[in-house]
Amino acid sequence: MSILQTHACQSSYNRLRYVFNEPAHSYQKTTKRVLAATGFNIKMLHNNNGKISATQNGAYLEQQFRTILKRAHDPQRRYQAQTIIISFNSSEFDTSDLKAQSQQALRLVQHYVRKHFADCQSVIAIQSDGEGGKLHAHIVMNTIRPSGKTVATNRFNIQKLRKDFDHEMQNNYQKVTGHRWTNPVHNQDQRKDIHNLTSKSEWQEQLKELINQIKAKVTNITEFLHQLEQHGVTVTERQKGKSWTYHQTVETKTGTRELKVRDFYQRVDKATGEIKSTRGLGQSFSKSEIERYFNRKKDNEKEEQSYDRRESAGLERVKTLAEDARARVRQQRRINQIVQQRLEKATHDEERKAAKQKARLSNQEQRQTRGTKRVSRQVTKSKRESRPKQPRRSKEIEGPER
Numbered sequence: 344m345s346i347l348q349t350h351a352c353q354s355s356y357n358r359l360r361y362v363f364n365e366p367a368h369s370y371q372k373t374t375k376r377v378l379a380a381t382g383f384n385i386k387m388l389h390n391n392n393g394k395i396s397a398t399q400n401g402a403y404l405e406q407q408f409r410t411i412l413k414r415a416h417d418p419q420r421r422y423q424a425q426t427i428i429i430s431f432n433s434s435e436f437d438t439s440d441l442k443a444q445s446q447q448a449l450r451l452v453q454h455y456v457r458k459h460f461a462d463c464q465s466v467i468a469i470q471s472d473g474e475g476g477k478l479h480a481h482i483v484m485n486t487i488r489p490s491g492k493t494v495a496t497n498r499f500n501i502q503k504l505r506k507d508f509d510h511e512m513q514n515n516y517q518k519v520t521g522h523r524w525t526n527p528v529h530n531q532d533q534r535k536d537i538h539n540l541t542s543k544s545e546w547q548e549q550l551k552e553l554i555n556q557i558k559a560k561v562t563n564i565t566e567f568l569h570q571l572e573q574h575g576v577t578v579t580e581r582q583k584g585k586s587w588t589y590h591q592t593v594e595t596k597t598g599t600r601e602l603k604v605r606d607f608y609q610r611v612d613k614a615t616g617e618i619k620s621t622r623g624l625g626q627s628f629s630k631s632e633i634e635r636y637f638n639r640k641k642d643n644e645k646e647e648q649s650y651d652r653r654e655s656a657g658l659e660r661v662k663t664l665a666e667d668a669r670a671r672v673r674q675q676r677r678i679n680q681i682v683q684q685r686l687e688k689a690t691h692d693e694e695r696k697a698a699k700q701k702a703r704l705s706n707q708e709q710r711q712t713r714g715t716k717r718v719s720r721q722v723t724k725s726k727r728e729s730r731p732k733q734p735r736r737s738k739e740i741e742g743p744e745r
Contacts, residue, residue: 347508348428348627349499351559355408355424355485357643359466360401362481367472372438375472378445381453382466384489397468404466411464414491422486422559425499429508430479435516435524438471438478445469445478447519452480455511460498462488501552546602550576550589551624562644564637580630581605587630606630 352358367376377397380387385407388396412418429452436444449469456465464485471478486494509526516524557570568578577590587606592599605623612619626632 347430347501347505348555349501349504350426350428350555351422351486351496352424352426352483353421354643355412355483356401356405358424358426358483359404359408361643362401362466362468362470362483363399363404364401369472369474369476371474372471372476373441377468377470378441379449379469380467381449382464383456383461384464385466387466399466399468408464408485411485411489411491412487414489415487415493416491420486425484425486425494427482427484427499427504428479429482430477433477435512436478436520438476441471441478444520445471448478448480450519451511451515452482454515455508456482458511459507460484460494462490463494464489501555502548544602544604546591546593547604547624550591550604551628554624554628558633558636562637562640564634567633567637585630589624589628607632 363377363380365376367374375397377399380397380399381395382404385404388399388403390396408424412420412423431448436448438444449467452467452469456467464487466483468481468483469478470481473479484494488494512524513526516522553574553576554571557567557574561567561570571578571589575591578587579590580586581588586608588603589606590601590603592601607621607623607626607629609621610619611617623629
């Protein structure tokens with residue numbers, strides 16, 4: 344089977360930026376950080392030919408993760424994302440043709456995710472920029488489904504994931520690549536990826552799973568060692584404090600036994616530099632790698648806090664701008680009301696003045712009419728008075744007839 348790891352992440356932003364926006368970690372095989380990418384229930388950037396681009400923006404993807412996260416009952420949940428890392432063995436993909444093999448690996452991982460996590464929001468990135476140059480896949484999955492329900496944590500059980508991906512490789516590897524798949528776990532001459540070595544012991548597998556779970560929960564190496572001790576695992580130093588050995592007392596059929604295993608060890612031919620053998624849990628479980636892991640985690644938390652502060656400041660600024668805009672609208676409405684009131688008052692005053700002027704003109708006309716009539720009567724009277732008197736009739740002078 345291919346190496347498979349899973350981790351719970353407190354910041355989807357940091358994880359997506361780590362996968363897509365960091366420079367290549369090693370130029371042994373390629374200068375590109377991501378060789379191929381795809382996703383489910385998420386919008387991704389495309390090339391001019393319409394295909395999904397290998398270059399993606401972590402912030403753009405995180406915004407979509409955050410939108411789904413807001414639908415959860417608790418949007419402030421501690422863990423925002425879950426990652427699955429699938430590392431292919433050199434016998435599965437020898438990286439001789441990265442362009443073709445990265446697309447083949449993407450098809451296998453895409454089919455696996457569609458079959459087991461199609462209801463989740465996720466992105467897939469195929470890379471080959473590790474120190475060993477092996478082809479591997481990062482799957483970053485939102486802990487909240489688009490429906491608003493939480494993705495059950497038991498779906499990320501490491502044993503179940505490995506078993507399911509073994510079935511995927513067995514059923515589809517030959518269809519995709521044209522080569523027959525032989526499970527490398529049965530090939531004892533080829534050990535697994537040095538970051539997570541194949542182990543014959545069930546106890547060692549359980550120990551690795553426990554270490555990964557504790558690493559995801561705590562924030563520093565002191566808490567890490569304390570949590571291991573709470574689970575009955577003690578750590579001793581070797582090679583002058585450079586390496587660790589894990590110890591645990593367990594109950595077996597034959598009685599109580601103390602089991603121990605080195606973190607990571609390689610036997611090297613001093614003359615030729617050839618690696619003769621590799622032992623232990625894997626390089627990811629060594630003291631130096633775990634210290635480096637917590638240092639990165641601390642830096643990520645600082646960046647996340649800085650990002651949250653910037654986001655909060657931006658939100659406050661938006662709220663302030665919105666409040667200022669509302670205040671300006673209210674002020675403009677008040678100004679409009681005052682202007683309207685003044686206009687109505689001016690109109691009313693004009694109408695009142697016009698009415699007074701009309702009444703004054705009417706009174707003036709009436710006075711003029713009365714004056715004209717009075718003058719006419721006086722003229723008539725004057726004419727009558729200036730007319731000469733007529734003599735009386737003769738009859739009246741001579742007297743009555745006889």
